[in-house]
Amino acid sequence: MKLSxxxxxxxxxxxGALALTACGSDNPTGNAGGGxxxxxxxxxxxxxIGASSQQAAMTAWQNxxxxxxSGATVQYSPDGSGAGRKAFLAGGANFAGSDAYLTExxxxxxxxxxxxxxxxxxxxxxxxxxxxxxLPGVKSLNLDAPTIAKIFKGEIKKWNADEIKKQNPDADLxxxxxxxxxxxxxxxxTENFTDYLSKAAPQDWTEExxxxxxxxxxxxxxKGTSGVVSTxxxxxxxxTYADSSAxxxxxxxxxxxxxxxxxxxxxxxxxxxxxxxxxxxxGEHDMAIDxxxxxTEAGAYPLVLISYHVVCSTYDxxxxxxxxxxxxxxxxxxxxxxxxxxxxxxxxxxxxxxxDATAAVESISAKG
Numbered sequence: 001m002k003l004s005x006x007x008x009x010x011x012x013x014x015x016g017a018l019a020l021t022a023c024g025s026d027n028p029t030g031n032a033g034g035g036x037x038x039x040x041x042x043x044x045x046x047x048x049i050g051a052s053s054q055q056a057a058m059t060a061w062q063n064x065x066x067x068x069x070s071g072a073t074v075q076y077s078p079d080g081s082g083a084g085r086k087a088f089l090a091g092g093a094n095f096a097g098s099d100a101y102l103t104e105x106x107x108x109x110x111x112x113x114x115x116x117x118x119x120x121x122x123x124x125x126x127x128x129x130x131x132x133x134x135l136p137g138v139k140s141l142n143l144d145a146p147t148i149a150k151i152f153k154g155e156i157k158k159w160n161a162d163e164i165k166k167q168n169p170d171a172d173l174x175x176x177x178x179x180x181x182x183x184x185x186x187x188x189x190t191e192n193f194t195d196y197l198s199k200a201a202p203q204d205w206t207e208e209x210x211x212x213x214x215x216x217x218x219x220x221x222x223k224g225t226s227g228v229v230s231t232x233x234x235x236x237x238x239x240t241y242a243d244s245s246a247x248x249x250x251x252x253x254x255x256x257x258x259x260x261x262x263x264x265x266x267x268x269x270x271x272x273x274x275x276x277x278x279x280x281x282x283g284e285h286d287m288a289i290d291x292x293x294x295x296t297e298a299g300a301y302p303l304v305l306i307s308y309h310v311v312c313s314t315y316d317x318x319x320x321x322x323x324x325x326x327x328x329x330x331x332x333x334x335x336x337x338x339x340x341x342x343x344x345x346x347x348x349x350x351x352x353x354x355x356d357a358t359a360a361v362e363s364i365s366a367k368g
Contacts, residue, residue, distance in 0.1 A: 042326045043071030044319055050076075050084025050097025051188050052225040053243040054125040054307045057340035058097065064339050065330050074327060078224065082186025082211045088310055089113060094324060096310040099188020100211065101279070101288035110312070115367055117313035121288045122357050124331050125307035125340060126273060126347045128264035129193055132250040133239040134232050135159060135174065140263070142167045144256035145200035151239060152180055152197070153205070153217050159237060167256075174237075180219035181231045181240040186211040189225065192291075192305040193241040199293035200302065243305070245344040255303055258296035266347040268301030273347075275300060283313070285360035287353075311364065318366040325364045332357040 048058075055078040062074045079087075081098040088096035089109045101121040102110065110119035131148055133141070143151075147163045150156045156163055160173040183190045188211060195209035207214045213221065220238070222231045225246045232238040232250060244252070244264045254261035262268050275297045279288040293302045309328060315321040330336045337348035349357065 041071075042069055042319075042323045044323050045073045045075060046095070046320075046323050046327055047093050048074070048076040048084070048095045048097055048309070049079055049087040049093040050095075050310075051081045051099045051307050052078035053099055053127065053189055053246075053305060054078075054097050054340075054344070055225075056245055056344035057125050057346060060339040060343035061327075061331050061336055064336065065327050068330075069326065072323060072326070080183075080185040080224065081188030081191070085310060088119075094311075094315075094320060095328075097307060098310055099305045099307045100191045101286075101306075101308055102310060107282065110310075114312035115314040118283055119310055119312055120283055120286045120360055121308040121310055122328060122332065122360060123287050123289065123306050123349065123353065124309045124328075124357075125344070126269055126349070127266075127305060127307070127344065128244040128269045128301050129189060129196075129241055129303050129305055130244040130247045130250075130264050131239065131253040131255070131303070132229070132232060132242055132247040133253070134236055135176065135251055136236065138171060138173070139251045141171060141251065141253045142256070142261040143253040145197065146204045148253070148255070149197045149201040149204035151178060152182070152241075154178075154180060154219065176237040179235050179238040180217075181228050181235070181238050182213040182217075182219060182221050183223070183228055184213075184221040185223045188307070189241065189243060189305060193303070195291075196293045196303045245346065255301065257300055257302065258298065260298070262299060262301045264301055264303075266341070266345060268299055269304040270347045271297060271300040272302045272304045273306065285313070285363050287356060287360060311361075313363065314365050314367045316367055321364055321366040325361055328361045328364075329358060332361065 058076045065074060066072060081100055084096035085098050087093040091113050107118060157178055159176045159178060165173055190213055191209050191211045197205035198209050220231060222228050225242050228240040229242050229246055232240040254263040272291060275295050276292045277290050279290055289306055291302060291304055295302050311324055332354050340346045341348050
């Protein structure tokens with residue numbers, strides 16, 4: 001697939017992003033930071049299904065939008081990215097939350113529901129993915145991509161293995177068995193994580209990126225972000241991958257980028273998006289971005305997800321089109337992005353990226 005660089009002004013995310021907020025549930029509560037601006041006068045019910053990673057942000061967006069639009073209701077079911085896209089493509093949801101942009105096949109399928117103009121991927125939520133572990137007394141570790149790959153393949157079986165010890169000479173590593181915990185459901189987080197492994201450690205992780213965890217490396221598993229975090233939190237020696245906003249008190253790994261180790265943070269996630277590329281050859285307003293997982297850029301954290309709202313370019317009714325436009329305009333607005341950052345610790349979209357997303361949303365219409 002041909003790619004072009006995302007311009008610095010178009011892709012860099014706000015560097016003043018707030019520190020990550022620890023919250024260990026897919027369904028946290030939180031107040032929206034700022035309102036949705038002028039009331040749009042829209043009414044009706046908007047239904048979304050998808051990524052559990054963005055649920056904390058979704059709660060904030062629902063609160064902010066509904067407080068300014070009393071006649072409108074936004075429902076969101078965090079069933080996973082794969083379930084969300086399937087429901088959207090089948091006409092069972094007005095939008096999908098997805099940690100992976102539509103595949104070329106899904107782009108074609110979307111025309112059945114959305115008309116000839118198809119669907120568009122709108123980046124709404126950017127966050128690091130943490131390699132999170134449960135080792136009492138150990139809060140952080142340095143790990144390079146090959147070591148992470150070997151851990152999740154089951155090749156490294158003890159936490160005091162030589163591959164880990166040599167990167168953490170000062171850590172008091174126990175002779176505890178490693179228990180890998182992965183997602184049981186189709187997950188955009190899994191796809192982002194396996195994409196990172198395949199590109200940052202290609203010799204050690206030869207599986208193709210996928211939403212489903214490779215069956216050959218099957219281990220302990222649970223559904224959703226909250227599920228894997230819960231299992232890891234209750235299992236000494238366990239390790240998982242999850243949206244950084246949800247890992248709570250678990251220890252986390254700084255990953256090797258170039259010659260240095262970079263910890264997860266909103267700023268480091270922003271840096272990774274800054275040096276990445278936007279996919280070409282898609283719809284006029286599609287904003288799919290491919291992360292450069294193998295970057296050596298100082299300060300970048302390439303184990304990052306961009307979570308999208310997948311919406312139609314055209315909807316069957318004017319009411320639905322207006323409702324989607326009004327909600328998504330709030331989501332990508334400065335107020336909406338601040339609400340997500342306050343609630344979930346995500347990196348707000350830059351002004352230029354917000355402007356591009358707003359233009360895309362403004363193009364949504366009803367089928368004529």
